[in-house]
Each structure stands twice: as structure tokens, then as C-alpha cells.
Amino acid sequence: MSGRLGTMDPTTAGVPEPALSTSTVRMAPVPPVVPPRDGDTPPPPAAPRKESGVRIEIQALRALAMSLVVLYHVVPLRVPGGYVGVDVFFVVSGFLITAHLLREVERTGRVRLAQFWARRARRLLPASLLVLVASAVATVVWVPQTYWQGWLREVGASALYVENWLLAGDAVDYLAHTNAASPAQHYWSLSTEEQFYLVWPLLVVAAAWVAVRAGVHRRLAVGVLFGALTVGSFLYSLATTVSSPPDAYFTTPARAWEFGLGGLLALVAATPPEGREKLRTLVSWAGFGAIAYSAFAFTALTPFPGTAALVPVLGTVAVIWAGAPRWDWSPTTLADFGPVRFLGDVSYSAYLWHWPLVVILPFALGHEMGTTAKLAVLAATVVLGWATKVWVEDPVRTGTPLARRGNGTTFLATLVATVLVVGCAAGGWFYVQSEVDKARAAAAAYAAGGDPCFGAGATDPANGCGDPYAYEGDAANPIFAKSDLPQGFSCLSVLAETDVVTCRFGSADPVETVALLGDSHTASLYEAMETVAERKDWAVVTYMKAGCPALASSQLPAVGQPAEERPACGEWGEAAIQQIADDPSISRVFTSYRSDVYRYEDESGALHAEIPADLVAGSLQRLADAGKDVTVIRAVPTTNGFHPGPELVNLEASAPDCIARVSGTDDPCAGPRDVRLSPDRIVQAVEELGDDRISVLDLTDVFCDEQTCHELIGGVIVYFDGSHLTATFSRTLGQVIAQRV
Known part of the structure; x- marks a missing residue:
């Protein structure tokens, strides 16, 4: 928070009420005129003033x-x-x-x-x-x-x-x-x-x-x-x-x-x-x-x-x-x-x-x-x-x-x-909450009904859905979407913490146990992996830290990350990878990041957008050498602060906020693919490795067609902010992941 203004900026500052009415503080009596000393300029005569009781300097x-x-x-x-x-x-x-x-x-x-x-x-x-x-x-x-x-x-x-x-x-x-x-x-x-x-x-x-x-x-x-x-x-x-x-x-x-x-x-x-x-x-x-x-x-x-x-x-x-x-x-x-x-x-x-x-x-x-x-x-x-x-x-x-x-x-x-x-x-507040509860109930009903055209499945031609980007259904409520946070965020290690916080969900007697490793964007895949676990009888253990890639994290700081948080990020990443490598029950690792926010810091301290392949190879290959199947999920598109129309540019970076302003039309806040889909530097580095033990799962086709990336898919708003998936959409995305793994 710290910038001083805006989202949660601390200097939204000012206290113009200095306590007392000015009439309660009296001026000191005007002192008698004192003859000037040598070298002093005599003071000018005091201007006539009313005795207002106001201290004018205050x-x-x-x-x-x-x-x-x-x-x-x-x-x-x-x-x-x-x-x-x-x-x-x-x-x-x-x-x-x-x-x-x-x-x-x-x-x-x-x-x-x-x-x-x-x-x-x-x-x-x-x-x-x-x-x-x-x-x-x-x-x-x-x-x-x-x-x-x-x-x-x-x-x-x-x-x-x-x-x-x-x-x-x-x-x-x-x-x-x-x-x-x-x-x-x-x-x-x-x-x-x-x-x-x-x-x-x-x-x-x-x-x-x-x-x-x-x-x-x-x-x-x-x-x-x-x-x-x-x-x-x-x-x-x-x-x-x-x-x-x-x-x-x-x-x-x-x-x-x-x-x-x-x-x-x-x-x-x-x-x-x-x-x-x-x-x-x-x-x-x-x-x-x-x-x-x-x-x-x-x-x-x-x-x-x-x-x-x-x-x-x-x-x-x-x-x-x-x-x-x-x-x-x-x-x-x-x-x-x-x-x-x-x-x-x-x-x-x-x-x-x-x-x-x-x-x-x-x-x-x-x-x-x-x-x-x-x-x-x-x-x-x-x-x-x-x-x-x-x-x-x-x-x-x-x-x-x-x-x-x-x-x-x-x-x-x-x-x-x-x-x-x-x-x-x-x-x-309670009125808004009632609208949220109504939309949440609608989303749960759609999910329970197994509608293949609800959410991510609407983009699959095999499902025979109509317009995947139509604004329809009670679940497409922007108020609900803004509060539809994945459960994975409660599993995040944050700020300067170094302890590895884990959550476990899925089968109590699993066919396989898999690890979910990454940052807050990985946390928004919590419901997706929950769906996959239900379908494949898996157990999932999370290893996630906000703003911190576990891969060579001491050399991949996030843009704007305070310097004091970087050592904790590196220490956490090393500990998380070691815990996964040492756990014989874990057979697979899924990892994902919003990689466009990370920069490679060289020995001189200079930052570079391009991430060397050998920088991430060490962490990923350590997991592969420990017998883990490693899958890197390509970073999903984000709004990147862009929304169409001059009346919306720079006003909302949040998908629900944008949709709320122009609701009632089909996917009103979709944006150009070349703007929304940033290069995934970590995936590029993985592809350069050419290691068969490390695969890439690309879900871009769920979010984007050839020209456009969407924020409203299958009657579900995709993001609760500008880049993190809503829990509802994440849950439907799990159906796609389960088919492709």
C-alpha cells in the first residue's frame, strides 16, 4: 500500500480540523514598542486589526x-x-x-x-x-x-x-x-x-x-x-x-x-x-x-x-x-x-x-x-x-x-x-449481500446440474453450445463476481513470511497425490484442481505464496516488489521445492504463475523481461529428478488494465467493474488478444529446455479466439479483479483440465 493514494494508498491524507474554534485562542497582548538596537531596522507600525481572537499563523x-x-x-x-x-x-x-x-x-x-x-x-x-x-x-x-x-x-x-x-x-x-x-x-x-x-x-x-x-x-x-x-x-x-x-x-x-x-x-x-x-x-x-x-x-x-x-x-x-x-x-x-x-x-x-x-x-x-x-x-x-x-x-x-x-x-x-x-x-451493504447470495445460489445450481455450456465448457465446439459470450443467467452478476474469490487465497503465504503454508483437498484415499505450486494466480486455480481431483480421485497439496515464483525466486522479483520481501521469497521457494521433492507420496506437480510481472535480476541488479532457460531449469529439473511429473500451466490472459471504449480506458482494471457499467450486452469488456495475452516468459524458458519430463498445458483457447480475449464466458464472469479467476469460472475450467491432462 503503499503508494500514498488510491487502492489502498496510505496518503489519502489530511486532517483539516485542527481541534478548536479559532475564537477560543486569544492573541498575546501586543508588546510595547522597544527602541531598536544599533544595526536593527525598526519594526514597521503594526497594522490596525480587529481583536478577533484568531491566531493568524495557525x-x-x-x-x-x-x-x-x-x-x-x-x-x-x-x-x-x-x-x-x-x-x-x-x-x-x-x-x-x-x-x-x-x-x-x-x-x-x-x-x-x-x-x-x-x-x-x-x-x-x-x-x-x-x-x-x-x-x-x-x-x-x-x-x-x-x-x-x-x-x-x-x-x-x-x-x-x-x-x-x-x-x-x-x-x-x-x-x-x-x-x-x-x-x-x-x-x-x-x-x-x-x-x-x-x-x-x-x-x-x-x-x-x-x-x-x-x-x-x-x-x-x-x-x-x-x-x-x-x-x-x-x-x-x-x-x-x-x-x-x-x-x-x-x-x-x-x-x-x-x-x-x-x-x-x-x-x-x-x-x-x-x-x-x-x-x-x-x-x-x-x-x-x-x-x-x-x-x-x-x-x-x-x-x-x-x-x-x-x-x-x-x-x-x-x-x-x-x-x-x-x-x-x-x-x-x-x-x-x-x-x-x-x-x-x-x-x-x-x-x-x-x-x-x-x-x-x-x-x-x-x-x-x-x-x-x-x-x-x-x-x-x-x-x-x-x-x-x-x-x-x-x-x-x-x-x-x-x-x-x-x-x-x-x-x-x-x-x-x-x-x-x-x-x-x-x-x-446487506442489500448488496443479498444480490451476491442470489447469484451464488444460481452458480451452484448450474454447477450441480452439470450443464456443459456453463462457464469454460461453452467454448468447446463438441458441447454444441450457442453464443459462448452471451450475457445471460443470474450467475453473471458483477457484484457476485467481485466477491467470488477462490478458496486458494486462504492457503497463501504472504508478504515477508518464509513458512511454507500448505492446504490439502481431494480424496482421502487417493490414486495419486499432486502438488500445486506457484503464486496467487496459481491460487485462483484451486477450484479447477478441486474439480480435477474429484474426477480423477486425486489428493492435492498446495504450496503457494503471493507475488513469489518458487522457481529461482530470489532472482525473479515481481515488478514493484519491495527489496525487503525478496529474501523471504527466495527462502520460501527453496523450502517449498525441497518439501515437494522429499515427499514420496507426491507424483505430479502443477505449477503456474502470472509470469509477465516477474523480471530476471542479473548480477549487476539490472532487471530483464527475458528469463534465461537455465534459471528456471534448476528448480523444475530438481522436481523431475525426484520422480515427479511436472506440468507448467501457461499463464491465463489478463485485462492488463485495458477495456474498450474511451469512457472506460484507465477507469477500471477490474472485469466486474467494467461489466457492471455496461451490463446487459454480450461480453461488453472483451479486449484484443495481443493486449490481453502477455508473453509467458517462464513457459518460453521451459520450451527452450526441451526436457520431456516437463510439459506445458496451454488453456489460452478457452479464454481467447483468434482476435479477442473474453471476460464473460458461458454465463460466468472470468475474473474477480483484472487477472485472478473467479472461483466459479475456475471450477468450470477444471473440466477442461481434467480432459487434457
């Missing part, structure tokens, strides 16, 4: 951070590190919340938790829930049903403010991490912040309680606690950035240190220092510069947060510490510029709206966004942000009966609104 940080996040999502190549806006907001939130809580403790000796949480609810939830509802409605209106279940799941998680934990789990799930980004994905950062709002006041209360009983100053107790948590969180963040990047990026413990640094700043410097205008000017520019540097120098490949996050975080700390210095060339003039203050004011609602626009607009248009559409997104983001602040945020927070009634009323209204949103999302 408003500028809000405006900058929100702009960076929005631009990153709209034009990511222009602002490749714009995701650092999230770090800016975390620091600002930590500072404002801590300053507010400390003032209350020092004034009253306690924190009114119910009042604090009620204010947060009135400030954040109305706009948040409004955008979630709008996103759900827009999804139903414009987005294919194949997306509904996953997206509504995230809408519900966002309404409950646990989206960050959901995304962290999905990011390490081999099947979920490639999901298309939902319109609620950006709520991960808001979820992190809400969790902070829940826990942070409790820590202040606990520290104050300890201080009273230990006879120490409250600030000392709070400082010790916050300091320990900040250091611990930072160390945890460093460790998980290496060991589990999704956890480091999304989870609250790995991000708490950013809030903590803001809190520590509030503890020691709640207001900017008086005087020292020249120093403060330099520090403020340095802080803004650090944030800007991060936004343009960091990329999706930057390990993040880790130590890299220190740059925007410390930059934000510097800007807040410096305040709004009044000196020649100070950033204060720019920070106090009307449009900057306006963007700071609307930053929360603008952030909420921008990402649903980015995600859903291409579906509404029917094509990817061009320059005009991107400009429209930027304009709509600002307009919707302003309208929501004026007509939703401010009235609910200050001008409605809800704001004037007790905290209990706020909590009750919050509970009711949240339950309604979550309930509607759950209702949509």
Missing part, C-alpha cells in the same frame, strides 16, 4: 495544510508530498486542545469532560455526517454496484470514527489492499483525531489527579506524562514504519507523537514570545519552508511517517512558536491576507468535500478527469466548504437550540444521527 497553517492535501489528491505529480498536510494538522490540534485543557485545569482545577466532548461533537459531526450521507447518495446514483459494498462499509466505519483501523487492516490484506479508494477513505485522519479527542482530556485529568496527590505542580505532571507518551509513540512509529508501514501510517499510536509535540509546545509556550521580532521572523519562515520542502521533495516512495515526518512536524512547531511577528518581510503579512484567512476558516469542510469529488466525479463523467474537471473540483471544494461552514458548522455550533441545550441533548442527537448513517450504510 489560520495560515490550516490554509496551507488543506491546500497541500487537496492539490496532492487532484494533481499528485505537482505536489508529490502534499500528504504532509496531515502532520501539520495533527500538531496544530495537539497544541490547541492542550492549551485549552490546561487553561481550564488552572482556572477551575478540573476538566469538564462532558462539556468538552459535547463541543467537539457540535463542531465536527454535523458537517462530517452530511458529507458521508452525500457521498453515499452519490455512490448509489453514479457508481457501479460492484463498489457499493466496500464503500458503504467505509462510510459506516467513518461515521463511527474507526476508518483508520479499517484501512490499516485492509492495507495488509492481500485481497483488500488493492480495493479502489472510497469517497470516505480520507476520514482515516479524522478518525485518528477523534480518538485523540477522546483520550487526551482523560490523560490531562489523570495527570492533574496525580499532581494533587503527589504534591507537584500540575504542569510538571502533565509534562512528564505527555513527554513519555510522545517519546514512546515516536519510537513505535519509527519501528513500524520499517516493519508495518500501514500501521505506522494509519494507526493512532504511531501518530500520537505528532499531537504530543503540539501539546508539549502548548505546555511551555502557549503564547508567542514577546519581542524578538527578527528571530521570530526567521523561525517562522524556516517553519513554513520546512513544510513546503516536504510537500515538494517527498514522494510516495518516502518511508513515512518515520524520521521524514519530523520535517513538517517541527516546521509546524516552529511556526506556532514564532506566532505572528511584525517585522520587515515577515510571513505575517501573507498569513493575514484575506484569501489565506478565508481558506483557513473553511479548511475543515473543504477537506471533507474534496475527496468525494475526486473519487466520484470520474464515474459521473464516464472518464478520467481532465484539466477542466480538476479545476472544477478545486472550485467546488472551496464553494462547498464555505457553504457548509456558513449553513451547517457555525449555526449548529453556536446558533441553534442544540448549542443552547445541555450536553445530554448533544450526545443524544449525535447518537441518533450516527446510528441513522451507520444503519443506512449497513442496509445498503
